[in-house]
Amino acid sequence: MQHRVAAIGGDGIGPEIVAAGREVIDAAGERYGFDIAWTEFDIGAERYLETGELLTEEDIRELSKFSAIYFGGAIGDDRVKPGILEKGILLAIRFHFDQFINLRPIKLLDGVATPLANKRPEDIDFVVVRENTEDFYVGIGSRFAGRHEQKTLEVVRDIYNVRFGLDVETDADELAYQIASSPGRVRSGRSATPSTSP
Amino acid sequence: MFEPIHGSAPKYRGQDVANPLATVWAGSMLLDHLGEHEGAAAVLRAIERSILDGYVTRDMGGARKTSEVGRHLASLVRTV
Numbered sequence: 001m002q003h004r005v006a007a008i009g010g011d012g013i014g015p016e017i018v019a020a021g022r023e024v025i026d027a028a029g030e031r032y033g034f035d036i037a038w039t040e041f042d043i044g045a046e047r048y049l050e051t052g053e054l055l056t057e058e059d060i061r062e063l064s065k066f067s068a069i070y071f072g073g074a075i076g077d078d079r080v081k082p083g084i085l086e087k088g089i090l091l092a093i094r095f096h097f098d099q100f101i102n103l104r105p106i107k108l109l110d111g112v113a114t115p116l117a118n119k120r121p122e123d124i125d126f127v128v129v130r131e132n133t134e135d136f137y138v139g140i141g142s143r144f145a146g147r148h149e150q151k152t153l154e155v156v157r158d159i160y161n162v163r164f165g166l167d168v169e170t171d172a173d174e175l176a177y178q179i180a181s182s183p184g185r186v187r188s189g190r191s192a193t194p195s196t197s198p
Numbered sequence: 199m200f201e202p203i204h205g206s207a208p209k210y211r212g213q214d215v216a217n218p219l220a221t222v223w224a225g226s227m228l229l230d231h232l233g234e235h236e237g238a239a240a241v242l243r244a245i246e247r248s249i250l251d252g253y254v255t256r257d258m259g260g261a262r263k264t265s266e267v268g269r270h271l272a273s274l275v276r277t278v
Contacts, residue, residue, distance in 0.1 A: 001234075003232045003234075005228070005232075010206060011205025011206040011208065011211075011259035012205070012207050012208040012210070012211045013206060013207045013210050013211055013216035013264075014206055015263060016211075016212070016214060016216055016218070016264045016265070017202065017216055017217075017218040017221040018221060018265060019268065020218035020221065020265060020268025020271070021218060021221040021222045021224070021225040021267070021268070022225075022242065023201050023268045023269065023271075023272045023273045024222050024223045024225060024241055024268060024272045025228070025229065025237070025241070026272070027271075027272035027273070027275045027276055028229060028234070028237035028238075028240050028275045029234075029275065031235065031237070031240065031276050032234060032236045032237045032240070034232075034234050034237065067229055067231075067232060068199070068200060068228050068232060069199040069200070070200055070201075070224070070225065070228055071199050071200065071201040072201065072202075072206070073201030073202040073203060073204060073205075073206075073220075073221070073224070074220065075206060076205055076206040076208065077206065077208055085213075092273050093199065094199075097199070099199055103227070104203065104225075109245065109249055110246045110249070110250060111246060111249035112249055117209055140224065148257070153219055173203055180273065
């Protein structure tokens with residue numbers, strides 16, 4: 001079985017860690033009989049500094065041909081004002097592809113020391129299902145904007161309303177419910193903690 | 199889209215010192231998304247094995263480079 005996956009190394013350490021990850025994924029494919037056809041995308045600070053392009057229409061068109069995107073998670077560069085790359089690339093991808101869930105597994109791995117007394121791997125294993133495109137998590141960029149927060153929020157919400165008009169709260173609840181209902185998952189809870197990180 | 203939640207750490211760029219485990223774990227989630235559940239589980243087992251063996255980058259008290267950890271995990275994922 002072949003899967004087509006887009007790879008975005010991004011900035012900073014991104015290309016190195018994505019290279020390591022691809023090596024591991026490819027090895028899993030050799031063992032279990034699947035093959036990943038990787039296509040690399042040059043999206044990030046370097047290109048922006050050279051051409052002024054963030055996420056282009058062509059990027060979106062090409063990215064939409066893939067089953068998944070493997071991303072270094074790393075958008076940000078000392079030479080670019082904070083917020084430009086985060087909004088122009090990270091958030092642009094998120095909203096265009098309606099990535100409405102931010103799914104984060106939290107698991108204490110065997111061999112990792114924890115400051116929590118007497119906790120073992122079986123004690124810490126949960127999944128955070130977070131709204132990714134609406135509510136408090138509107139995507140202000142990676143830096144807290146301090147007293148300018150309200151203004152930024154309005155700008156982002158305007159873009160969001162005009163361009164996307166998403167209503168996904170029910171979906172997030174549904175996914176959280178499904179995970180909580182799966183074997184071994186016993187509890188779930190809700191939180192409305194605002195976030196300012198992308 | 200599958201990604202580690204940490205940032206780009208520009209000052210460590212190109213030094214081969216960054217810890218790739220979060221990215222590798224995101225890779226495991228990517229495999230789950232593609233329906234390759236056995237592969238996804240093996241990747242997580244490889245991460246655990248590597249940590250137990252102390253084959254980790256310096257932020258976790260080890261002495262291995264990013265690329266070395268990647269190679270080691272790739273080798274582990276074939277057997278664990």
